[in-house]
Amino acid sequence: MQIQKFTVGMFQANCYLLTDEQSGLSAIIDTGDGADLAHNIEAMAQGSHANHPEIHAIFLTHAHVDHAGGLVTLQESLHAQTCLPAMEKDMFQTLPAQGLWFGMPQYNRPCGRIDRLLHDGDVFRIGSLDIQFISTPGHSPGHGCYLVGDDLFSGDLLFAGSIGRTDLPMGDGRAMQQSLARVVALPPHTKVHSGHGPPTTIGDEVARNPFLSFARQAAGTGKPWHR
Numbered sequence: 001m002q003i004q005k006f007t008v009g010m011f012q013a014n015c016y017l018l019t020d021e022q023s024g025l026s027a028i029i030d031t032g033d034g035a036d037l038a039h040n041i042e043a044m045a046q047g048s049h050a051n052h053p054e055i056h057a058i059f060l061t062h063a064h065v066d067h068a069g070g071l072v073t074l075q076e077s078l079h080a081q082t083c084l085p086a087m088e089k090d091m092f093q094t095l096p097a098q099g100l101w102f103g104m105p106q107y108n109r110p111c112g113r114i115d116r117l118l119h120d121g122d123v124f125r126i127g128s129l130d131i132q133f134i135s136t137p138g139h140s141p142g143h144g145c146y147l148v149g150d151d152l153f154s155g156d157l158l159f160a161g162s163i164g165r166t167d168l169p170m171g172d173g174r175a176m177q178q179s180l181a182r183v184v185a186l187p188p189h190t191k192v193h194s195g196h197g198p199p200t201t202i203g204d205e206v207a208r209n210p211f212l213s214f215a216r217q218a219a220g221t222g223k224p225w226h227r
């Protein structure tokens with residue numbers, strides 16, 4: 001799998017283009033807030049044929065404007081199936097209003113089209129890639145991560161050295177703890193591609209992330225930390 005990262009928009013959100021090298025088929029994870037990702041994809045399409053991505057699906061980790069606000073622009077040029085976590089439906093409807101929360105009226109525009117709602121454990125096949133949806137609420141009601149082999153696309157759940165905030169509307173600190181407990185149980189070598197900032201691994205975060213001290217304590221005692 002080839003992973004290309006695009007950091008876009010006012011909030012510097014990371015969007016990912018995954019390409020299955022066997023079939024040449026691609027998928028996008030998160031769209032950014034505006035037209036930047038669409039412009040990047042267009043520029044690639046105008047390059048050599050080898051770089052022309054055949055994008056079959058768009059996956060959203062959650063429906064905050066910095067991750068999903070660009071959907072409507074992308075859908076003008078792409079005919080990809082768009083997948084949203086089922087529990088994120090209500091948040092998706094607030095996309096135009098979120099611009100007002102952040103004082104940016106330019107986000108007051110249509111949200112785009114959702115073709116499929118995802119539930120925990122759903123697997124979506126793109127060429128030879130199995131993209132598994134893991135429900136990880138807390139930062140937002142339906143937030144989810146996508147696991148592809150040993151690569152986790154963690155949205156705003158887990159960052160290098162930090163975690164997503166839970167103080168935004170519809171955030172839930174307790175759900176966040178349970179979601180973090182789920183993903184830190186993944187193998188330590190799992191690569192983490194976050195919604196903001198640099199990549200990391202589950203092992204590095206369990207060792208150093210101040211918000212994951214519960215996992216270190218459990219490792220010290222040998223007791224399970226799942227609740």
Ligand SMILES: [Zn+2]
Nearest residue numbers: 062064139156
């Ligand atoms: Zn967010």
